Amino acid sequence: MALLEVEDLCIDYKTKNGYLKAVDGVSFSLERGASLGFVGESGCGKTTIGMGLMGMLPPNGVVRRGRILFEGEDLLRVSAEEMRRVRWRKIAMIFQAAMNALNPVQRVGEQVAEAMLVHNPSLGKEKALKAVEELFELVGLQTDRIRDYPHQYSGGMKQRAIIAMSLACRPSLIIADEPTTALDVIVQDQILAEIRALQKEFNIGIIFISHDISIVADMCHDIGIMYAGQLVEYGPREDVFDSPAHPYTRALLSSFPTLTGKRTDLVPIAGETPDLVHPPEGCRFYDRCQEQIPACREKVSRWVAISPGHKALCCRCEMDGR
Amino acid sequence: MAEETFRTETKGMERYPGLTAFLEGWGIFRQSLLGKIGLVLLIMFALMALCSYIPPLIDPMYNPMTGVDPVITCSTGPSRAHWLGTDFMGRDILSQLLAGARVAFMVGVSAAFMSIVLGTAIGMTAGYMGRFMDTFLMRLADMIMVMPTLLVVLILAAVFGQLNIWTIVLIIALFRWPGVSRIIRGQTLSLKQRPFIEAAKVAGASHVRIIFRHIMPNVLPLAFLFMTFRVTSAIIIEAALAFLGFGDPGTVSWGMMLQWVWKTGHMFKAPYWLLPPGICISLITLSFYMLGRAMDEVLDPRLRKEDQTD
Amino acid sequence: MMENQGNAIIEIQNVSKVYRSRGALFGVRAKDVVALRQVSLKIYKGEIFGLVGESGSGKTTVGRLIVGLEEITSGEIFLDQENVTGLKGKALKAFRRKVQMIFQDPYQSLNPQRSVLDTVSEPLSIHRVGRSADRKEMAHKVLKSVGLSPPEAFFYRYPHRLSGGQRQRVAIARAMVLNPEFVIADEPTSMLDASISAQIFNILLKMRSTFHVTQMFITHSLAAARYLCDRIAVIYRGQVMEVGSGETIIRNPRHPYTQALIDALPKFKGSGEIKQYGTLLIEEREVNGEPMGCPFYPRCTVAEIRCEREIPGLRMLEEGHYVACFNV
Structure with a gap:
């Protein structure tokens, strides 16, 4: 049984103009210890997926449809109380703003210990602090910094402390939403290495969300490309990168400057993302697509298998029999 | 797609950004019950003020200040000729009440407007110039802020004798700017750090230009909001002064009416005379306050945020 | 860095910037912060010069000092061989016609209360260029050149009705x-999505090819700098570590810090192509007393004793390639 199985997840936001379909029909599954990355630009719904999995949607967010099976249990059916238990204990989240979420007037070590005690009160404070020491070592923080306050930490250290906190209850799934965006490249590299090592050590499943393809490729075995609320391409990273099938994936890849290879001209994607309150009938990328054919506009795109494990949501690919 | 639909929707309106902004604001305002009640009350008072011109036209005895009913020589209750009764010398209370509405608007709005102009100018100068100017102006503001306005006006009245209504307005304005200037200064300080001000500097804009073209349009909504609160306090101060007997004897204001009730010993004898001005003062200040609260919501950027998806 | 003086449009010489702490808080006097230490750079006519560094490296300060948004602590800045350090009044205004800046956050750098036409034509009215109709014409032209077309459709729009990419174009x-001679672009795409960033990059390139504007591109991304820039300077903690052509810096970085920076980039693609240097220490080395040597000393794997005490100046390794390191 897969650790996490998401089927046809649809999440809407209530806005003054109507329901905005932020996530529309997303399905994927994740095995224990595996890693999956979601890449997309702002507004594509990748963060909403993470929030939806955690049951932490903003007040105007509603799950319209779908199932989130976590260890065989549908998280959309459980009570709020139950969900609170699952959250942090089994599913932990590391998000971009997390390092600013540390309480400035409490020692970092105590905050981590507290997170542990909330979910496991029988542990006792003594033991919890002892465990924090181990966690600090795990994430590469010096144990003598346990008694420091957040302002004495650098950005990278704070993010490490957040990772320590997320590991406190030994979760089986970690959702990392842009965990390193605010950090410098060198620190980012170290944090990513840390996450990778911990994932391996504890056999944790990771869902990694980022706008930066190169980071996701570096971190995850499988990659899902998102556009306008939909998953448009899914597959092992080698396949997605070396033979991208969906025109959006190709466009996205060619708009990133790289350090390697010959310097090629970047091709920006013209146009704007569609209105998600009234999304187009056919392919959502139609207006901006360089390879559009009339069918794309009329037909609802279907998933096409490109190679084992690699699929794309594209009419054109279907026609070409790719 | 989204771009296109938007363009057609607002075609022709783009040139009138003020109108679009107003409609947008009105949309938020409409959702506020407080604001709607305030607005209705205010419209009522405005109608009262407008109507104040009518009674003297019907009969000179309805002149609020000088008109006396020849057959009445003492305060009487409501009757067909005088719907709210008369005062101690037979003047019509309804006409006085209507005239009082006009005075309240005049005093409230003009005093508030003047104090806002003064406060905004001083606040922007202090915030933008900083250093010595800032310290000087803000200490001055502190000094004025801690002075009890009413007491100072009383002393001035005692020294100069009776005060003209416009003098009172001016004094209120002069004593009521520091609060506004503090707020505007804070806003200016934060605006000053914003990159668009730096961009204007890099473009070569002078200080005057930056203050008037870039900072002022951004603080004016806030200043306007404060004006509604200032109206409230100006009306109260004027009423208090008049009640204490330091008002303009040539003007019929609600405070003046109350003073007449008090001075002639009708305080507990003539509720038809005492209550109308008292209720009006409370209601008009309340209505401006409610309006201000609703405007606060309109101007609050948190409520203006576009819906976020990611 | 002695080269032919002729075609340097901007030259900064030994520029330092120190933020002095203001007074004492609770009796503890905060230390002065040295944002830049003896920075010298030359930018040649027609090139796009990249200034790459992490947050807090002082890269933005360099830009702000050049345009005069901040006062220089010591050193000099030249524009076309003319000393433009600490200009005031008319001279400053004249200078500002020639040197302009594009700010990082397009959501903050446009006045929300002014329309696109107001914003774009403002510099013209400040410098009294043309009449109102001419200004409109010029605004039209420039908006078109940055890809906002038809420009009329944008004239009366306000920033909150524009997307991030459109704002940055404005x-x-x-x-x-x-029509400035020199434009500083301070991380113009760090708030934008990749596909939008690519648009902005291409506009900057177009500005160079059609209007021959010399540019300084400030960024934290080596990849973006490589795409845009002819030459790149890598800056770390207020000091220039390495200067060279874009390809030299990426293919043949000589300074340990530049090497560490390249090491740290996500490696999935091209791990075969770019070699690993391993010049970064995992844990920082203790520094005795006041740090006074190479800023990278605490983290450098190839540091020597003198690196702790002495500041290495920029040395020329080969034509156009300068490195501030004793060990290269």
């Missing part, structure tokens, strides 16, 4: 409308 138009 900001570029504002910087370009005076």
